[in-house]
Amino acid sequence: MPSWDNVPKGTMCAVTLTSPGSSPPAACFTYKTDYPRPSLPSPKFCLVRIHAVGLNRAELRARNAEPVSPVEFGIFKDEFHNQCPLIIGEEFVGEVSEAGSETGFKVGDRVAGWAYGGGKAYDGSYAQYTICHHRRLWKLGDAAKEVGWDVLGAIPMGLWTAYGALFLAAETEPSDVVFIHGATSSVGLWGVLVAKEKGCYVIASTRQESKVQKLKAAGADWVVLESELQDPQVIMKIAAKDVNTVLELVGLEALGPISMPVTTRGGTVVKCGILGKVWQMPVGAGVVTAMRKLTTFTTLDEDYDEAGRVLAGAVEKVRSGIYKKEAFLDSVFELKDVGAAHQRMEDCAACGKVVLLVL
Structure with a gap:
Protein backbone atom coordinates (compact mmCIF):
# COMPACT_ATOMS: atom_id res chain seq x y z
CA MET A 1 0.00 0.00 0.00
CA PRO A 2 1.15 3.67 0.08
CA SER A 3 4.75 4.47 0.86
CA TRP A 4 3.76 7.47 3.00
CA ASP A 5 2.91 7.39 6.68
CA ASN A 6 -0.81 7.61 7.42
CA VAL A 7 -1.64 7.10 11.08
CA PRO A 8 -5.41 6.62 11.54
CA LYS A 9 -7.45 9.13 13.57
CA GLY A 10 -10.51 7.48 15.06
CA THR A 11 -12.90 5.17 13.21
CA MET A 12 -15.57 5.34 10.53
CA CYS A 13 -18.15 3.26 8.71
CA ALA A 14 -16.85 1.58 5.56
CA VAL A 15 -17.48 -1.29 3.19
CA THR A 16 -14.43 -3.52 2.82
CA LEU A 17 -13.64 -5.96 0.05
CA THR A 18 -13.17 -9.13 2.08
CA SER A 19 -14.02 -11.89 -0.43
CA PRO A 20 -13.14 -10.76 -3.98
CA GLY A 21 -14.87 -12.69 -6.73
CA SER A 22 -17.57 -14.19 -4.53
CA SER A 23 -21.16 -14.58 -5.66
CA PRO A 24 -23.54 -12.86 -5.32
CA PRO A 25 -21.85 -9.41 -5.21
CA ALA A 26 -22.99 -8.82 -1.63
CA ALA A 27 -20.82 -11.75 -0.54
CA CYS A 28 -17.71 -9.82 -1.57
CA PHE A 29 -18.21 -7.03 0.95
CA THR A 30 -18.29 -6.55 4.70
CA TYR A 31 -19.87 -3.46 6.28
CA LYS A 32 -17.82 -2.21 9.23
CA THR A 33 -18.49 0.54 11.73
CA ASP A 34 -14.99 0.62 13.23
CA TYR A 35 -12.71 0.92 10.19
CA PRO A 36 -9.69 3.22 10.84
CA ARG A 37 -10.35 6.76 9.65
CA PRO A 38 -7.42 8.09 7.61
CA SER A 39 -5.31 11.12 8.43
CA LEU A 40 -3.61 13.51 6.03
CA PRO A 41 -0.39 12.04 4.62
CA SER A 42 0.91 15.46 3.52
CA PRO A 43 -0.12 19.15 3.24
CA LYS A 44 -1.25 18.40 -0.34
CA PHE A 45 -4.20 16.26 0.80
CA CYS A 46 -7.68 16.90 2.14
CA LEU A 47 -9.79 14.67 4.34
CA VAL A 48 -13.33 14.57 2.96
CA ARG A 49 -16.51 13.51 4.70
CA ILE A 50 -18.20 11.56 1.92
CA HIS A 51 -21.96 11.99 1.46
CA ALA A 52 -22.52 10.10 -1.81
CA VAL A 53 -20.61 7.77 -4.11
CA GLY A 54 -21.25 7.26 -7.80
CA LEU A 55 -20.61 3.68 -8.93
CA ASN A 56 -18.54 2.85 -12.02
CA ARG A 57 -18.20 -0.22 -14.17
CA ALA A 58 -14.51 -0.48 -13.32
CA GLU A 59 -15.58 -1.30 -9.77
CA LEU A 60 -17.07 -4.57 -11.03
CA ARG A 61 -13.54 -5.47 -12.06
CA ALA A 62 -12.15 -4.17 -8.76
CA ARG A 63 -14.68 -6.28 -6.86
CA ASN A 64 -13.17 -9.35 -8.49
CA ALA A 65 -9.60 -8.12 -7.82
CA GLU A 66 -8.77 -8.37 -11.53
CA PRO A 67 -5.41 -7.01 -12.76
CA VAL A 68 -4.96 -3.28 -13.30
CA SER A 69 -2.47 -1.23 -15.28
CA PRO A 70 0.07 1.19 -13.79
CA VAL A 71 -1.50 3.94 -15.89
CA GLU A 72 -4.65 3.65 -13.78
CA PHE A 73 -2.77 5.08 -10.81
CA GLY A 74 -2.56 8.43 -12.59
CA ILE A 75 -0.51 10.89 -10.51
CA PHE A 76 0.30 8.02 -8.14
CA LYS A 77 1.94 5.83 -10.77
CA ASP A 78 5.09 5.59 -8.62
CA GLU A 79 2.92 3.89 -5.99
CA PHE A 80 1.82 1.11 -8.36
CA HIS A 81 1.09 -2.24 -6.73
CA ASN A 82 -1.04 -5.24 -7.62
CA GLN A 83 -2.78 -5.44 -4.28
CA CYS A 84 -6.36 -4.16 -4.34
CA PRO A 85 -7.17 -1.79 -1.46
CA LEU A 86 -9.59 -2.97 1.20
CA ILE A 87 -11.95 -0.13 0.27
CA ILE A 88 -12.71 0.28 -3.42
CA GLY A 89 -14.62 3.12 -5.08
CA GLU A 90 -13.50 5.66 -7.66
CA GLU A 91 -15.47 8.85 -7.05
CA PHE A 92 -17.33 10.74 -4.36
CA VAL A 93 -18.97 14.00 -3.35
CA GLY A 94 -18.83 15.45 0.13
CA GLU A 95 -17.48 18.17 2.39
CA VAL A 96 -13.89 18.95 3.30
CA SER A 97 -13.36 17.90 6.90
CA GLU A 98 -9.67 18.78 7.11
CA ALA A 99 -7.66 20.73 4.55
CA GLY A 100 -3.92 20.46 4.05
CA SER A 101 -2.11 23.79 4.05
CA GLU A 102 -1.10 23.47 0.37
CA THR A 103 -4.50 22.46 -1.05
CA GLY A 104 -6.37 25.75 -1.49
CA PHE A 105 -9.45 24.17 0.13
CA LYS A 106 -11.10 25.00 3.42
CA VAL A 107 -13.24 23.07 5.87
CA GLY A 108 -16.85 22.91 4.68
CA ASP A 109 -16.17 23.20 0.95
CA ARG A 110 -18.56 21.02 -1.07
CA VAL A 111 -16.36 18.98 -3.38
CA ALA A 112 -16.16 16.15 -5.86
CA GLY A 113 -13.12 13.92 -6.14
CA TRP A 114 -11.94 10.78 -7.85
CA ALA A 115 -9.22 8.18 -8.05
CA TYR A 116 -8.84 5.45 -10.62
CA GLY A 117 -8.90 1.77 -11.28
CA GLY A 118 -9.21 -1.30 -9.11
CA GLY A 119 -5.82 -1.07 -7.42
CA LYS A 120 -5.52 2.50 -6.26
CA ALA A 121 -2.62 3.73 -4.18
CA TYR A 122 -4.88 4.08 -1.14
CA ASP A 123 -8.39 3.23 0.06
CA GLY A 124 -11.28 4.38 -2.12
CA SER A 125 -14.68 5.95 -1.55
CA TYR A 126 -16.96 3.23 -0.13
CA ALA A 127 -16.64 4.85 3.30
CA GLN A 128 -17.57 7.86 5.43
CA TYR A 129 -14.18 9.51 4.92
CA THR A 130 -11.38 9.45 2.40
CA ILE A 131 -8.18 11.33 1.77
CA CYS A 132 -7.78 13.02 -1.60
CA HIS A 133 -4.87 14.81 -3.27
CA HIS A 134 -5.80 18.39 -4.08
CA ARG A 135 -5.21 17.76 -7.81
CA ARG A 136 -8.00 15.20 -7.74
CA LEU A 137 -10.49 17.36 -5.84
CA TRP A 138 -12.82 20.07 -7.21
CA LYS A 139 -15.14 22.64 -5.64
CA LEU A 140 -18.74 22.23 -6.76
CA GLY A 141 -19.74 25.87 -6.34
CA ASP A 142 -22.53 27.61 -4.46
CA ALA A 143 -25.24 25.85 -6.48
CA ALA A 144 -24.25 22.57 -4.79
CA LYS A 145 -25.89 23.81 -1.58
CA GLU A 146 -29.27 23.57 -3.34
CA VAL A 147 -28.80 20.14 -4.91
CA GLY A 148 -29.22 16.89 -2.98
CA TRP A 149 -26.21 14.72 -2.28
CA ASP A 150 -27.76 11.81 -4.19
CA VAL A 151 -28.03 13.97 -7.31
CA LEU A 152 -24.54 15.45 -6.87
CA GLY A 153 -23.20 11.91 -6.56
CA ALA A 154 -24.49 11.09 -10.05
CA ILE A 155 -22.58 13.89 -11.76
CA PRO A 156 -18.75 13.93 -11.52
CA MET A 157 -16.99 11.19 -13.49
CA ASP A 301 -6.30 13.03 -18.93
CA GLU A 302 -8.15 15.87 -17.28
CA ASP A 303 -7.16 19.49 -17.43
CA TYR A 304 -7.65 20.38 -13.77
CA ASP A 305 -9.05 23.87 -14.28
CA GLU A 306 -11.29 22.86 -17.18
CA ALA A 307 -12.66 19.93 -15.19
CA GLY A 308 -13.53 22.30 -12.36
CA ARG A 309 -15.37 24.67 -14.68
CA VAL A 310 -17.32 21.85 -16.31
CA LEU A 311 -18.28 20.28 -12.97
CA ALA A 312 -19.40 23.52 -11.33
CA GLY A 313 -21.25 24.52 -14.51
CA ALA A 314 -23.12 21.22 -14.59
CA VAL A 315 -24.17 21.55 -10.95
CA GLU A 316 -25.56 25.01 -11.72
CA LYS A 317 -27.46 23.59 -14.71
CA VAL A 318 -28.91 20.85 -12.51
CA ARG A 319 -29.96 23.44 -9.94
CA SER A 320 -31.61 25.59 -12.60
CA GLY A 321 -33.38 22.64 -14.25
CA ILE A 322 -31.46 22.59 -17.54
CA TYR A 323 -30.26 19.08 -16.70
CA LYS A 324 -33.03 17.01 -15.10
CA LYS A 325 -31.93 14.49 -12.49
CA GLU A 326 -34.30 11.94 -14.03
CA ALA A 327 -32.07 11.95 -17.11
CA PHE A 328 -28.85 10.83 -15.41
CA LEU A 329 -29.69 9.39 -11.94
CA ASP A 330 -30.82 5.78 -11.99
CA SER A 331 -31.13 4.65 -8.38
CA VAL A 332 -29.91 5.29 -4.85
CA PHE A 333 -28.77 2.75 -2.24
CA GLU A 334 -27.35 3.11 1.25
CA LEU A 335 -23.67 2.29 1.66
CA LYS A 336 -24.42 -0.91 3.56
CA ASP A 337 -26.45 -2.12 0.56
CA VAL A 338 -23.53 -1.87 -1.87
CA GLY A 339 -24.01 -5.52 -2.88
CA ALA A 340 -27.48 -4.80 -4.25
CA ALA A 341 -26.14 -1.73 -6.05
CA HIS A 342 -23.41 -3.82 -7.69
CA GLN A 343 -25.97 -6.43 -8.65
CA ARG A 344 -27.98 -3.73 -10.46
CA MET A 345 -24.89 -2.76 -12.43
CA GLU A 346 -23.94 -6.39 -13.05
CA ASP A 347 -27.41 -7.11 -14.45
CA CYS A 348 -27.23 -4.06 -16.77
CA ALA A 349 -30.52 -2.98 -15.23
CA ALA A 350 -29.41 0.59 -14.59
CA CYS A 351 -30.11 3.47 -16.95
CA GLY A 352 -27.82 6.22 -15.68
CA LYS A 353 -25.77 6.42 -12.49
CA VAL A 354 -26.21 4.15 -9.49
CA VAL A 355 -25.41 6.09 -6.32
CA LEU A 356 -24.57 5.11 -2.75
CA LEU A 357 -25.66 7.47 0.03
CA VAL A 358 -23.21 7.59 2.92
CA LEU A 359 -25.19 8.47 6.03
Missing part, protein backbone atom coordinates in the same frame (compact mmCIF):
# COMPACT_ATOMS: atom_id res chain seq x y z
CA GLY A 158 -19.85 10.43 -15.88
CA LEU A 159 -20.18 14.07 -16.86
CA TRP A 160 -16.47 14.78 -17.15
CA THR A 161 -15.72 11.60 -19.10
CA ALA A 162 -18.51 12.34 -21.60
CA TYR A 163 -17.62 16.01 -21.96
CA GLY A 164 -13.90 15.32 -22.28
CA ALA A 165 -14.40 12.52 -24.79
CA LEU A 166 -16.68 14.54 -27.05
CA PHE A 167 -15.24 18.03 -26.84
CA LEU A 168 -11.60 17.62 -25.81
CA ALA A 169 -10.55 14.32 -27.35
CA ALA A 170 -12.82 14.37 -30.43
CA GLU A 171 -13.09 18.18 -30.75
CA THR A 172 -16.75 17.77 -31.71
CA GLU A 173 -18.37 20.87 -33.20
CA PRO A 174 -21.92 22.07 -32.36
CA SER A 175 -23.34 21.08 -35.74
CA ASP A 176 -21.77 17.59 -35.80
CA VAL A 177 -23.57 14.26 -35.80
CA VAL A 178 -22.66 12.17 -32.74
CA PHE A 179 -23.34 8.45 -32.30
CA ILE A 180 -23.21 7.22 -28.69
CA HIS A 181 -22.82 3.45 -28.60
CA GLY A 182 -24.02 2.17 -25.22
CA ALA A 183 -25.89 5.31 -24.30
CA THR A 184 -27.77 4.15 -21.22
CA SER A 185 -24.64 4.10 -19.08
CA SER A 186 -23.91 7.13 -16.92
CA VAL A 187 -21.31 8.36 -19.40
CA GLY A 188 -23.69 7.71 -22.28
CA LEU A 189 -26.55 9.70 -20.80
CA TRP A 190 -24.26 12.58 -19.90
CA GLY A 191 -22.98 12.38 -23.47
CA VAL A 192 -26.52 12.84 -24.76
CA LEU A 193 -27.10 15.77 -22.42
CA VAL A 194 -23.93 17.70 -23.15
CA ALA A 195 -23.96 16.99 -26.89
CA LYS A 196 -27.53 18.20 -27.25
CA GLU A 197 -26.81 21.31 -25.23
CA LYS A 198 -23.96 22.09 -27.63
CA GLY A 199 -26.29 21.73 -30.62
CA CYS A 200 -25.21 18.31 -31.94
CA TYR A 201 -27.50 15.80 -33.65
CA VAL A 202 -27.37 12.76 -31.36
CA ILE A 203 -28.01 9.12 -32.25
CA ALA A 204 -28.00 6.80 -29.24
CA SER A 205 -28.07 3.02 -28.93
CA THR A 206 -29.35 0.60 -26.31
CA ARG A 207 -29.83 -3.15 -26.07
CA GLN A 208 -33.12 -2.83 -24.19
CA GLU A 209 -36.30 -1.44 -25.68
CA SER A 210 -37.47 -0.46 -22.18
CA LYS A 211 -34.71 2.18 -22.06
CA VAL A 212 -35.53 3.88 -25.36
CA GLN A 213 -37.86 6.45 -23.83
CA LYS A 214 -35.32 7.57 -21.24
CA LEU A 215 -32.79 8.28 -23.97
CA LYS A 216 -35.36 10.27 -25.91
CA ALA A 217 -36.31 12.19 -22.78
CA ALA A 218 -32.64 13.04 -22.26
CA GLY A 219 -32.61 14.60 -25.72
CA ALA A 220 -31.46 11.92 -28.16
CA ASP A 221 -32.70 12.75 -31.67
CA TRP A 222 -32.84 9.07 -32.61
CA VAL A 223 -32.54 5.85 -30.61
CA VAL A 224 -31.49 2.63 -32.27
CA LEU A 225 -31.62 -0.84 -30.73
CA GLU A 226 -28.44 -2.88 -30.63
CA SER A 227 -30.17 -5.64 -32.58
CA GLU A 228 -30.46 -3.25 -35.52
CA LEU A 229 -26.71 -2.61 -35.64
CA GLN A 230 -25.81 -5.82 -37.42
CA ASP A 231 -25.67 -3.58 -40.47
CA PRO A 232 -23.69 -0.36 -39.76
CA GLN A 233 -25.50 1.25 -42.69
CA VAL A 234 -28.48 1.67 -40.37
CA ILE A 235 -26.70 4.53 -38.59
CA MET A 236 -25.69 6.16 -41.85
CA LYS A 237 -29.29 6.10 -43.04
CA ILE A 238 -30.54 7.65 -39.80
CA ALA A 239 -28.01 10.49 -39.81
CA ALA A 240 -28.95 13.55 -41.81
CA LYS A 241 -25.26 13.75 -42.75
CA ASP A 242 -22.03 11.91 -41.97
CA VAL A 243 -21.32 10.78 -38.41
CA ASN A 244 -18.42 12.94 -37.21
CA THR A 245 -17.93 11.48 -33.71
CA VAL A 246 -18.59 8.07 -32.20
CA LEU A 247 -18.48 7.75 -28.43
CA GLU A 248 -17.73 4.05 -28.00
CA LEU A 249 -18.83 2.85 -24.57
CA VAL A 250 -19.57 -0.82 -25.20
CA GLY A 251 -15.91 -1.70 -25.58
CA LEU A 252 -13.03 -2.85 -27.71
CA GLU A 253 -15.02 -5.63 -29.34
CA ALA A 254 -17.30 -3.05 -31.02
CA LEU A 255 -14.59 -1.01 -32.73
CA GLY A 256 -14.26 -3.16 -35.85
CA PRO A 257 -17.85 -4.21 -36.55
CA ILE A 258 -19.66 -1.01 -35.53
CA SER A 259 -17.74 2.11 -34.46
CA MET A 260 -15.26 2.43 -37.30
CA PRO A 261 -17.63 1.56 -40.15
CA VAL A 262 -20.23 4.18 -39.16
CA THR A 263 -17.72 7.02 -38.81
CA THR A 264 -17.15 9.37 -41.71
CA ARG A 265 -13.75 9.77 -43.37
CA GLY A 266 -11.71 12.00 -41.08
CA GLY A 267 -14.09 11.44 -38.17
CA THR A 268 -13.14 10.37 -34.66
CA VAL A 269 -14.00 7.34 -32.56
CA VAL A 270 -13.39 7.88 -28.84
CA LYS A 271 -13.15 4.67 -26.86
CA CYS A 272 -13.70 5.24 -23.15
CA GLY A 273 -16.13 2.58 -21.98
CA ILE A 274 -16.01 -1.13 -21.16
CA LEU A 275 -19.68 -1.99 -20.78
CA GLY A 276 -19.00 -5.33 -22.42
CA LYS A 277 -16.23 -6.01 -19.86
CA VAL A 278 -13.74 -6.95 -22.60
CA TRP A 279 -10.59 -5.34 -21.22
CA GLN A 280 -8.10 -6.43 -23.89
CA MET A 281 -8.03 -6.91 -27.65
CA PRO A 282 -5.53 -8.78 -29.87
CA VAL A 283 -2.68 -6.70 -31.24
CA GLY A 284 -3.07 -6.23 -34.98
CA ALA A 285 -6.86 -6.41 -34.92
CA GLY A 286 -6.82 -3.94 -37.79
CA VAL A 287 -9.65 -1.68 -36.72
CA VAL A 288 -7.79 1.61 -37.16
CA THR A 289 -7.46 3.01 -40.66
CA ALA A 290 -5.93 6.21 -42.02
CA MET A 291 -9.41 7.52 -42.78
CA ARG A 292 -10.56 7.62 -39.15
CA LYS A 293 -8.97 8.63 -35.90
CA LEU A 294 -9.26 6.39 -32.86
CA THR A 295 -8.52 7.94 -29.51
CA THR A 296 -8.95 6.85 -25.92
CA PHE A 297 -10.16 9.28 -23.30
CA THR A 298 -10.06 8.59 -19.60
CA THR A 299 -10.40 10.85 -16.61
CA LEU A 300 -6.66 10.47 -16.13
